[in-house]
Every structure is written in C-alpha cells, then in structure tokens.
Amino acid sequence: MRLSLIGLGATGSHIARQLSQSSFDELCLHDEVPDTQLKVTKSVKAIARDGLTVTGSDSPSADGADVVVLACPAGSHASMAKTALDAGSHVISLSDDPGEVQSLFGLGDLALRQNRTLTVGAGFAPGLSCILASFVAGRLDHVDVINTYKTGTAGPACARQHHHALKNRGSEWIEGNWVMRSGGSGRDLAWFPDPIGAKDCYRAALADPYVLQRSFPDAARITARMAATRRDRLTSRLPMLRPPHQDGGPGAIRVEVRGRVGGSVKTIIAGAMDHPSVAAAAVAAEVAGMVGAGQAPPGAGGLSAWPDPKAMLTKLRRRGVRVALYRGVLDSDSIGEVV
Amino acid sequence: MLTLVRRVSTALGLAGMIALLFRLRGRGGVPPQSGGWREVSEAELS
Numbered sequence: 001m002r003l004s005l006i007g008l009g010a011t012g013s014h015i016a017r018q019l020s021q022s023s024f025d026e027l028c029l030h031d032e033v034p035d036t037q038l039k040v041t042k043s044v045k046a047i048a049r050d051g052l053t054v055t056g057s058d059s060p061s062a063d064g065a066d067v068v069v070l071a072c073p074a075g076s077h078a079s080m081a082k083t084a085l086d087a088g089s090h091v092i093s094l095s096d097d098p099g100e101v102q103s104l105f106g107l108g109d110l111a112l113r114q115n116r117t118l119t120v121g122a123g124f125a126p127g128l129s130c131i132l133a134s135f136v137a138g139r140l141d142h143v144d145v146i147n148t149y150k151t152g153t154a155g156p157a158c159a160r161q162h163h164h165a166l167k168n169r170g171s172e173w174i175e176g177n178w179v180m181r182s183g184g185s186g187r188d189l190a191w192f193p194d195p196i197g198a199k200d201c202y203r204a205a206l207a208d209p210y211v212l213q214r215s216f217p218d219a220a221r222i223t224a225r226m227a228a229t230r231r232d233r234l235t236s237r238l239p240m241l242r243p244p245h246q247d248g249g250p251g252a253i254r255v256e257v258r259g260r261v262g263g264s265v266k267t268i269i270a271g272a273m274d275h276p277s278v279a280a281a282a283v284a285a286e287v288a289g290m291v292g293a294g295q296a297p298p299g300a301g302g303l304s305a306w307p308d309p310k311a312m313l314t315k316l317r318r319r320g321v322r323v324a325l326y327r328g329v330l331d332s333d334s335i336g337e338v339v
Numbered sequence: 340m341l342t343l344v345r346r347v348s349t350a351l352g353l354a355g356m357i358a359l360l361f362r363l364r365g366r367g368g369v370p371p372q373s374g375g376w377r378e379v380s381e382a383e384l385s
Binding site: 193194270271310311313314317322323324325326327328 | 373374375376377378379381384385
C-alpha cells in the first residue's frame with residue numbers, strides 16, 4: 001500500500017517521521033522546496049522500519065497512491081483532493097482554512113461515488129479538537145453548545161494562516177444559522193491545560209465550526225476562538241512584520257461542550273497541550289493508518305463524525321498526545337463535569 | 340470653573356471613600372483550592 005505525503009513543513013515532516021514505522025509499503029514524499037524534500041526523505045529513510053520504501057517525488061502528483069495526505073499550505077487542498085479522488089485515492093487534508101474546508105466538503109459526493117474517504121481537518125484544530133468534542137459529547141444525551149479555543153501554531157504556513165484568520169470574519173453557528181462575526185472581536189478568557197494557562201481568545205476565520213456543525217447539526221451554538229495578544233490584534237491587518245517562527249509551539253486546545261444529561265444541564269471541558277505540529281502529525285498519521293486499513297467511513301467528513309473517539313484518543317495517547325478534562329470546583333467528585 | 344473643580348474633587352473624594360471601604364471591609368475570600376485539569380487515563384478511554 002502506497003501513501004503520498006504532500007508538504008514537508010513543520011507538520012508534514014513530523015507526519016513523515018510518524019509514518020516511518022507504519023504498515024504502509026511505500027512512502028512517497030513531496031515538497032515544493034527541493035532541499036527540504038531531500039533532507040526529510042533522507043532523515044525518514046534513516047529511521048524507517050524494514051520493508052518500508054521511502055522515496056522523494058519531484059511533483060505533487062498522487063498517481064498510484066492509495067492514501068494521499070495533504071499537509072501543504074492551505075489554498076490548494078480542494079483541487080489536489082479532487083485530482084486524488086478522481087484517481088481513486090483516499091485523501092486526508094490538514095487544511096484549517098474555512099473556505100477551503102467548505103470546498104472539501106463539496107467533494108463529498110465524488111468521494112462517495114468513488115467509495116473513498118475524504119478526511120477534512122485531520123490536524124490540531126480542526127482535528128484533535130473534533131475528536132475531543134466527539135469524546136465529550138458521548139457523555140451527554142444532547143449537545144446544546146460547543147465552544148472551541150486554540151493557542152499556538154505549527155510551522156510558518158500555519159502562522160500565516162493564523163495571522164490571516166484574525167483579520168477576517170469567522171462564522172458561528174447560532175440557532176440554525178451561520179452568523180458572520182468580525183475577527184478579533186468577542187474576547188473570552190479561556191483556561192488551557194497547564195502549563196499554558198489563561199489566554200485571551202478572540203473570534204477569527206476558523207474552520208472548526210464548519211466541521212463540527214456537520215456532526216452536531218442539532219446544536220444551538222457552535223463557536224471557535226483563538227488566542228491572540230494585543231500586538232497580534234493591532235497588527236493583524238498589516239502584512240506579517242517579521243518572519244514567523246519555525247515552530248509556533250507549545251500550544252493547546254480547549255473544547256467546551258454544554259448539553260443535557262437526563263434533566264440536568266452539564267458543561268464538560270476537555271483540552272490538550274502539545275506542540276501543534278507534533279499533535280497534528282500524530283492525528284494525521286493515525287488517521288492515515290486507519291484509512292489505509294479501511295476503518296474509515298467513505299465520503300467527506302471531519303474527525304468528529306468518526307465512530308469511537310475513545311479508541312482514537314487511546315491510539316493518540318500511545319503516540320504521546322495526552323488529553324485532560326477540567327475538574328470543576330463545584331462538583332469535585334464528578335471529574336470533568338461542571339454542573 | 341470653581342464649580343467644576345468642586346464637582347471633580349467631590350467625585351474623586353467619594354470614589355476614594357468607597358474604595359477605602361472595600362479595601363478595609365471587603366472579604367476577598369479564599370481562592371478555589373481544588374479543581375483544575377486532570378489527565379485522562381488510558382483506563383478511562385477503554
């Protein structure tokens with residue numbers, strides 16, 4: 001079985017390393033920067049398990065690949081996904097651009113016709129955030145509200161997307177309608193798992209609500225915010241004033257789900273702290289393994305639509321991604337549940 | 340002008356008195372000593 005990985009930035013190179021021990025027979029790596037491709041291919045070859053062939057590809061073509069992982073900068077995922085689906089490959093996209101995520105969902109019919117899986121948002125957020133939302137929702141009879149928060153970025157492309165998101169309007173799902181909100185508005189102080197702690201979070205053009213709404217269409221409210229400083233907000237409308245960091249970690253996500261159990265209303269809060277590039281890579285590698293093994297549902301969907309989030313979190317835990325629940329002070333016996 | 344000065348000084352004086360009252364009489368209470376984040380164990384995921 002052949003996997004084609006397109007994009008070897010901070011996240012893509014971690015995915016390649018995570019896949020070096022996978023059960024695929026061939027790993028084909030591509031990056032638009034030849035030096036990067038050469039370096040990553042060489043380093044992955046050095047640690048690859050016996051029997052795994054690692055090759056570099058000069059073109060982003062996914063010809064002959066059973067699974068294609070798109071870890072390149074947002075913007076070209078939808079067209080590449082369409083080409084790959086037409087060629088009969090399963091596709092895993094790590095795009096976190098809301099417009100692109102909607103375009104990817106638009107390929108759902110094609111994926112179904114081809115009986116292939118198109119995984120939309122298999123990174124940190126959306127990705128791990130969606131698995132956490134699904135995990136927490138499993139403890140409730142009915143989900144009313146989902147609020148996601150994130151802080152930190154992966155590599156430079158992710159940082160640029162983060163900068164871009166803060167100046168643009170984001171969508172919130174409110175009472176059955178999409179409502180557009182200005183980026184940088186709606187300050188909310190969110191506590192992330194230690195040692196990240198409290199961060200001011202703001203609305204932005206984030207993709208999480210689009211992914212989550214498809215899994216929780218009956219929820220009254222689905223929102224997403226990201227952490228930003230005063231400087232981030234002040235300079236969000238300008239071009240990036242300095243080159244982004246090679247890795248913008250550590251970061252964290254926090255997923256707050258409010259719903260009902262029996263007659264009572266409960267809020268359950270889950271989170272994770274990790275370097276976004278590392279955690280996103282773990283998610284993508286795990287998803288690739290499951291897609292390759294035929295364990296993923298056909299059609300386009302986010303990870304919140306996948307069955308058994310507990311099994312997924314267990315597998316991610318073995319890859320080093322730890323999740324936590326917030327234990328409320330009002331109900332200390334009921335761990336992770338604030339009444 | 341004199342009226343403005345008198346009003347401003349009255350307002351500042353009142354604000355100071357209220358702040359002093361809160362400072363001396365207020366009971367901040369004890370911050371929460373329990374709660375926080377707890378890692379999900381593998382057993383909870385099975």
